[in-house]
Amino acid sequence: MTLAILIADRGSLTPVEIVTAAADTLPVLFVLDRNAEDRLRLVAEALAPTVYADFTDAAACAEAIAKAGATSVTTFTDRLCPLAAEIRGHDPWPHKEEQRRRLVAAGVSRVRSTALDDPGQTRTLLSQWASGVVVKPVNGVASAHTWLLRTPRDVEEFLSAHRDGAPRLFAEEYIAGLPRETPQVADYVSVELVGPLAFVTDRAPLALPCRETGLMWPTSLTETTRLVTTARKAVEALAAGPGSYHVEIKPGTDRDEIIEVNGRLGGFVARAAAYGADVDVARLALDVAAGAPDRPIQTITWRRCVAVLLFPAPQAARRISRAPDRRSLSRRPGVLAVDQVRGAGEPCAWQRGTDDAVATIWLTGDDHRELWARFQDLTEHLREAFAFVDGEGNPT
Incomplete structure (x- = not known):
């Protein structure tokens, strides 16, 4: 019984975590797109048997997986979920608008929604959905290009950011x-x-x-x-x-x-x-x-409370001008691990959502109260330790 796993960047399990969990008792096969970056190829091939296929061709992927002897397939990467479902012989994993349509039809959701032919439609939607409008790409992941519009000013800011076009967008009613x-x-x-x-x-x-x-x-x-x-x-x-x-x-x-x-x-x-x-x-x-x-x-x-902090740059930030060092952050109360701290001079782009976090840090506490206090303390420290500039080089 070999499990084929479609691999790409930003999966909820990394190749190392997959192989560690599989140990010697579950054979795994890594499947990469034939155009995958060399870095990802090197990592995959060092860890497990690896094959390459055209990720735009589900039938070719299924053939490569079957030829390698795998009996099932999965992925831990959002954008590959439709491909994995198709290889398994299921209906493709639905994009946002189709997912909402099915949930409403089944009586599981009452949220009103629509695909946007024109970003300007959000003006009308805000007048109809008084609680607010959430706009996201139909195939978006990790909060990328996602907006919560609650006032006319929010809408105008959103429209200003989409003057030169936008990915295919989906809007739904905000529910508090x-x-x-x-x-x-x-x-x-x-x-x-x-x-x-x-x-x-x-x-x-x-x-x-x-x-x-x-x-x-x-x-x-x-x-x-x-x-x-x-x-x-x-x-x-x-x-x-x-x-x-x-x-x-x-x-x-x-x-x-x-x-x-x-x-x-x-x-x-x-x-x-x-x-x-x-x-x-x-x-x-x-x-x-x-x-x-x-x-x-x-x-x-x-056994204990844990949290991961995904510290974001301000929305207007375009570059980091000052950053803390990893060692000082690792000594903060309750810190378990510092996964990443981006450095001075690196660019920022809020449109990338959580993938643009400037620091990713794990915390622990004996109970909720202690965890929340440490989370807030670390957040305040990072606000002081980081500095950013906008597109014109001005502090923001």
Whole structure:
């Protein structure tokens, strides 16, 4: 039983994490696009058997995978989810507008939405959807090119940024979730579904115009059964089949609302479980993808609270003018790991969403209160330690 894994940059599991989780008990085959960068080729080939195929041709990919002896296929990269589904013989993983249409048709969502033929349509939509308008690319990932428009000024700023054209955009009605007692926690969560296992992730507040800034475990919500049920209904509505899914949800008073469903393991989730809990989520995700018999893992026990901070540059920033050093950040209270700190002189582009974070840092705390305090302390420190300039070279 060999599991083929479509590999590209920015997966929720890296090639190293995949091979480590597979160990010697689950054979894996890496499948890369024939035009993959040399760096990714070198990494993949050093870790596992690797084949190349044309990622624009699902039939050719399926043939290459079958020829190599693999019996199942998956991916941990958003943009490759449609390809993986097609190779498995399923309907292609739906883009944003089709996903919303199916969720509404199944009664899982009530959110109004539309594809944008013209960015100027957002003026009319804001007058119709008083709570606000969320605009994102139909195939967007990681908050890239995503806007939350709540005022006419927001709309004009959005239109100014799209004078020279835009990727194909999708707009949907903004739904406010229930306010949380902890101010560091956003009004939405994600539900992580990995075969029989399900648990909830808290999220940090968004940065302008609509960028994710962090994730926290375990959730501080005391009741999550309804959220998990909602997430599973959404996956069923998309006819997704067994697998790993990352479902973003706004908790509500009478019912919960789906933000979107991602057809792969959530980013940072396996690492968080390794730091704070008793479940090897990465291995479980691989076993589920390979069709191994279900393990009796349905709960997760957290030994400590953990968070990952994705520190964003200001929206107007175009370059880093001052940055802290990795060693000083590693000594801050509760820091577990400093994944990256970008340096002075490097460019910034908020349009890349979370992929443009200037620092990615893991934290821990004995309880929620300590974790939230350390998260806020580190955020304030980074605000002082970093400096940025705009496109004209002026401080911002």
